[in-house]
Amino acid sequence: MTTTLGTASADPGEIDTGRLEVGETRDGSPFGLPVAVINGERSGKTLYIQAASDGDELNGVGVVQRLVPQLDPTALAGTILIVGIVNYHAFQVAQHRNPIDDTKMNRAYPGNETGTSSERIAAATFEAAMRADLVLDLHQGSTSRMIDEVRVRCGKRHRLHSACLELAKVFGCGYILDQKGPEGQLARAAPDEGVPTVDPELGGAVGWDETSIQKGVEGIFNVLTYYDFLEGSVDPSPQTRARGFEQYGASCGGLISFQVELGERVQRGETLFEVTTPFGEPKTTVSADSDGILWRTRRLPQVATGEYVCSVATDIDEH
Template identity: 25%
Template sequence: MKNSKTISILGESILPGQSKTIYMEIAKLHNATKLKIPIVVQRSKIEGPTILFSAGIHGDEINGVEIVRQLITKKINKPKTGTIICIPVINMFGFVNQSREFPDGRDLNRVFPGSKKGSLASRFAYHILTEIMPIIDYAVDFHAGGASRFNAPQIRLAPNNDALKDLADVFNAPFTLFSNNIAGSFRNASQKLDVKMLLFEGGKSLNIDYPVAHAGVEGAKRILSHLNMLAENHVVQSPEKKTIYIQKSAWIRAKCSGLLHDNGFIGLFVTKGTVLATITDPFGKFERKIKAPNDGFIINGNQAPIVYQGDAIYHISKTILNAKH
């Protein structure tokens, strides 16, 4: 445990039992307006681990922001033991612009560990990694699908990491995918600091999906309960099913351009040959069916009304564990 006594973030001290919102200011908008990123810190008087719940590393992934917002407004972030830190919006620049990237065009989730004197995104990554992550034991970073692609609620974690798999079992999202850490990502940089981080994906960009948000909130509560950090006034819901582990998956791509008519199988198990969607031209000349190439779960689907040849349409599992459907 890294925070048994006083902790410090951006030069501000937080004692056991204290609650404080610290504002990170790295740069201003181009019109000289200050842009503050709230870091909400809640500490118990009782010693325990420190956990971070973060979202909005991509500014258009609103569903993750909603999950962390609910953790705060429902006072789930008030710990029985230890410290809970919530950052609902990391990329405030992108959030203001409703865009994925920073104003410099960079993806914040590809520039870690960052640089003190680098690009704007790189400077943010540097301060997050040097000011916040050294005191963190556990973390859940909430994301959503980009480019109109809707993710069924899922946890992603690096393979061959028993400690993370145990946490994923506890979180118990509908699906858990094994995926290698990406160079420059927040998750990869955190692992190098020995922070046990789960990455949650659910919903799509510029959209709030309440069932997905509910899955994220309940998973966070189960993690807190497991760590003996959840206050006794909060009830943990027992999941109906155990998470389905997906070892291998593949994208189904559009073989032609046109209007996409989705048949609503995201999150469901389908058999080989199931018609997942139809692509048509706008003039009634042709219809092309998109069929499942194998039995599997549809864990992501493209909800764009128009697609082009080669676009990723559906993400389907190929090898799964402990699945009962």
């Protein structure tokens, strides 16, 4: 059966790319999101993938760029639907939020087809996602430094929690954040409609990072194999799961020196970072309030009073 997404249309055993029209720009020109349809030669499940719902989170775009040329629809069972760039306006100007309505796109789901710019884009991509059996919403830690992880955002009491957790484990980044997310996230809205969804957070970078992109490609192939899109087998390995965060800011201005490496385990009371003057004179040190893992840090060394510095993941186990 022919499968379409926007102007992309593929018969069984074919790939096609096109555009999903979602509105007009300020000069009245229509614009569309880049989309792809990979229609397997054999029937099976449907996987929906999207990237760059935050316009400066580009590792997901790198994953899509590398993934699609490796896919052979004649060897595939089922269908893959891809929206390669969701936040069209933010991507054009390399910003996080949609500049048309100053909105973070991943707070706009399930969207509104007659609403704001972000709500209309969210509605169009949500409709595409709801055609799928599984959803991967590719993100990264913006321009911060962050470990590669997969986030389960539906909450532990959700009826699809175990299915989402399984999907995260199969993706196999090594780390899972299992914490209910804010309203408006795709990974919260889609499970409410019965579709297991996770958001792989593929590190953090200015531009993109090849190591994290490769992990993303490998993760998608893990999913495709485990859920029978491709022949073969995958034995998911144990993942380090965190169920909470503690965030740390600067109590004074200056230059940050981290005393712990990203991804390292820390103990309560262990020094995370110190703040010095431009001449190296100590001003303050900040220690961990709990045992955990240094999960995310700011990229630039300079901070003002109260500015974000780092996050420590807590409530750790192996899953």
